[in-house]
Amino acid sequence: MRDGSASHFMASRSTAVRYGLAVLGAGILGLFLATVAIGQSTEKEAPPPGFDYWQPEWMVRELWGPGRMPKSMMARLLRHTTFVNLGVPKEYEDATSPLTPSPEVIQRGGQVYVEHCTRCHGAKGMGDGDAGMAVSPSPALLAYMIRKPVSVDEYLLWTISDGGKQFNTDMPAYRGILSRADIWHVIAYMRAGFPRIPAAAKAGDGEGDQNAD
Numbered sequence: 001m002r003d004g005s006a007s008h009f010m011a012s013r014s015t016a017v018r019y020g021l022a023v024l025g026a027g028i029l030g031l032f033l034a035t036v037a038i039g040q041s042t043e044k045e046a047p048p049p050g051f052d053y054w055q056p057e058w059m060v061r062e063l064w065g066p067g068r069m070p071k072s073m074m075a076r077l078l079r080h081t082t083f084v085n086l087g088v089p090k091e092y093e094d095a096t097s098p099l100t101p102s103p104e105v106i107q108r109g110g111q112v113y114v115e116h117c118t119r120c121h122g123a124k125g126m127g128d129g130d131a132g133m134a135v136s137p138s139p140a141l142l143a144y145m146i147r148k149p150v151s152v153d154e155y156l157l158w159t160i161s162d163g164g165k166q167f168n169t170d171m172p173a174y175r176g177i178l179s180r181a182d183i184w185h186v187i188a189y190m191r192a193g194f195p196r197i198p199a200a201a202k203a204g205d206g207e208g209d210q211n212a213d
């Protein structure tokens with residue numbers, strides 16, 4: 001009797017254990033499947049870190065950088081950033097104009113300007129010379145840039161001497177065409193605000209009336 005009840009007890013216990021294991025097994029399997037399912041669904045739907053619903057990835061663009069800049073703008077920017085980051089070639093480093101502005105200096109600088117620069121940069125430095133219409137990027141607006149902090153002596157000397165070859169622009173290199181003294185004179189003229197040069201009226205070839213206003 002005692003034995004019988006013991007074996008009955010054992011039998012029912014082992015059934016219960018087996019049943020319990022089965023439930024546990026099913027539970028673990030279910031949990032595993034659920035985890036996989038959740039894992040997959042989060043992989044697909046969760047936005048990447050930093051995701052902005054108001055500006056999804058396909059709308060995100062660089063606001064300022066050469067990537068989206070028109071080519072002509074890039075050339076100008078390149079000249080300026082090259083100067084800011086790398087400075088000028090050794091031969092122009094720390095160069096300073098030896099000139100003190102005077103009517104004579106400005107007059108001579110004006111003659112250089114009319115002869116060499118007006119055709120592109122325009123009589124008043126507004127970038128509207130006839131030849132300038134045909135080049136891209138267009139000639140710089142010297143009337144404005146000459147008053148900006150970038151227009152220091154070594155920058156202007158470098159730009160006018162070496163031109164735009166390294167930036168793929170049509171700004172000619174005046175080294176070998178103008179003396180360094182001529183370049184300082186034309187810089188003085190621009191800094192004086194592109195005043196009318198009376199003698200330049202005799203320059204002929206249509207540029208004579210360039211300063212008429």
Ligand code: HEC
Pocket residue numbers: 075076079112113116117118119120121131132135136137138139140141142145156159160163164167169170171172174186
């Ligand atoms: C064939 C047309 C042409 C002629 C002639 C020309 N330039 Fe330019 N110049 C350009 C163009 C185009 C640019 C703009 C691209 C660049 O910076 O290289 C420029 C840029 C410049 C810049 C740089 C402006 C800036 O924002 O940094 C200076 C300074 C300048 N020119 C001065 C002169 C002077 C001075 C002369 C005359 C001695 C002259 N240029 C003659 C076409 C010309």
